Amino acid sequence: MNILLRLQELFSPLGHLVSYILAYIFESLFLVIFVTISLIVMIYVFRKYMARVQQRIGPNRVGKFGLLQLIADALKLVGKENILPRNRDDLPYKLAPAMVFVSLVLAFTILPYGDFFYLGSFTVTHSEVTIILLFGIIAIMPIGEVLAGISSANKYALLGALRAVAKDVSFEIPMMLSVLAIVMMASARTPSSLSLESILSSEFLPYGILEPIGLFVFFISMVARASYTPFDLGESDSELVSGHSTEYSGMRFGMFYMGMFGSIFLGSLIVSILYLGGPSGPLESSLGFIWLIIKAAILVLISFTVWLSMPRIRIDKFINFGWKYLIPIAMINLILAGIITLGWGL
């Protein structure tokens, strides 16, 4: 059963069309609340984990064990003065944080989640082409970063935006090639192989076991997309003051910050859906959602450890790595996937 259909039954006295529209609105609202809560929990876990690794305590004054620290930070950001540079370009300057944040939240509504006890699954979108939708929406986020860098009248922001463009363009291609390998392997088993739900329901082994190289390439591309060290050239903290988000203050800066953490979570969810089997596990019919969150949480912890222990890579070695090493590896992965599909008759 599906939460959408349950809600629609609840509203059915109001008529057929109105009940569907109301059911969609309420379910999307649940998803937005879920995203916000998961971001808050993630930032709290990050600050405590970083503190323990550095042998100190982390936030523990605001609320018991520091649980209300994030709410205090958000209130502080909302209450700050709105400083706008004089020579800015007005419309792109104000549009850029909104683009980053809105496209991030929109991307969460396309993923298939598993069942949640007896209530049913959270999935909002049921269409035949969710993979194309998903990667199309994710591709809007870098546009926001570039617009932010170009429209602030600041040389540091411009340099940060140029680096961010180079990084995003060169890491888009290996990501798409690895996803292509999965679509190819799924097309032998189901006719609608561009839809995430049917990929999940038609596999018998998680694709991470059949294509480990693809998992590696895709994980590195998601690290590059989310821009944390070792790939945080857009915002290198000690060279350019803050990269593309230098001239932003208050909640606009908060949206960039949440965009970075949100892409870490989104990347972990996508990797666990595509490669690690998603909601499958024992007791799938009632605990699928919990299994998905556990797999994503383990990947998020691994991402944090990568963040804390690596230096930044230089821009030309980075682009070298993307074009000269990752693309041939992704192509070898594609060929291997083709051989497995046709040769073994999977």
Add this chain to the structure above:
Amino acid sequence: MIEVKEPKKRIPVVGLISGMLTVSKYMFKKPVTVQYPEQKPDLPDRFRFRIFLKLDDCVGCTLCEQVCPNHSINMQKVDRENPRNKRKIYPDVNFGTCTVCRNCQEICPTEAIYLDKEFETARTRNSFTYSPEELALKENEVIK
């Protein structure tokens, strides 16, 4: 004379993973923070910061004013009955320029001026100069 050698070349990703393991193993050790207002740090005996004055022992010889290297001590007239101090002058100290060099403590003939462990002197104030009566009091009794 020894020559330092560069580290050997390793397989590419193995070094990164062992670096991550070294970092994450510190998660299980105890934190070293001292949570300040509730727990005070453990200071050794010789720790010195603030100048104190015993008003009854001071004889007004002005030796501390002459020996201070950056002229932070000036003598002030205080109307106080003290059989040892007929000129009725006592030192006051400007803590903004004091460099805690202990010259005044060394040269005082009656050990009236001395340095002690108190370090929590932060509050809203107009000037850094402490008058002679304030030098005799502990910090939580000094109200400006």
Add this chain to the structure above:
Amino acid sequence: MSSSEWVELNFGPQHPSMHGVLRLKAKLDGEIVKEIEPVIGYLHRNAEKICEMTYFNDNLIYFDRMDYVGAMNMEVGYLEAAEKLLDISISERVKWIRVIMAELSRIAAHLVWAGAYGLDLGMLTPFFHCFIEREKLLTIFTEVSGSRQEVNYMCVGGVYQDITEKAISEIEDFVREFPKRLKDIFNMFMKNDIFLSRTKGIGILDKETAISYGVTGPMLRASGVEYDVRKAEPYLVYNQVNFDIPVSYKGDNLARVLVRFEEMRQSLKIVEQAVKKIPEGPYFNPKAKKSLMIRMRGEGDVYARTESSKGEFGVYIVGDGGVKPYRVRVRSPTLKNLSVLPELAKDVMIADMIAISGTLDLVFGEIDR
């Protein structure tokens, strides 16, 4: 792009990296740095002129505040010159105590450098581990003298107070536990392929350029010249302890990093030997009186050089028979090291310029005095 289209960018005195108040005026062609000009003077506190107005023994407080991360090296440097001018001899116990304190300050200064370098490159964790170790050293300094960083422990003729038994046992504990932690910090840097790719083969300083610019210290030793003041002209008791000086012949960033880590291990070796060998004796020479009636007078001029953690630290004092010096001049090693930066940073990318200026180990209290 031709030279009229270069972008001029200012890495201003307020900057999120830990160098201090350095201003770099850089001309960029895209991402490549074409010309660079450092501007200094934001921390000038007039120490040399003030020293002309203060007695010989009180001048020490201004020398503490020059290289504030490793303060006892500066005191040893000044006292070498002042005691030679005023003709005051010190006992053996004082010499051994001064050597122990100077080597511990050298370790503290190199720990600050290591943490700040990791933070420049983007690593967030080694900074905290380095400062946790430095905290133990600062507790030892408090136990001995009373302050953590601006110690004012030595004076003309000896030291201010004797070293206690508790301090010696704390030093022995530190010597026993520091090598494990240093190995962890070293592995965090060296096993990382990305760190090696940022430092290998970048910023190569060859022998002739280094000698002609007057570079000394770990930067010179990483370019192939085996010169250390502690071995060339030994002062205090350095000819009675066993230690080596690390040298590399490559001259790039990685060589300088490795030389500094090896220096920390050699300093630990010196402290370990010295703690067992301290003889008994007086800790102060009574001829160097500090009362107002009798002040020490000196005539003539003296130049004394010692090895601080940054290089060769020289002090030149001129006395004219009075109780205050006529002129005090300080040769600051970091200023000479900074002058080679425009030469090293020609035609490199911005990220490399930050990595190179991190290995110069800039502390602005010493450059601007």
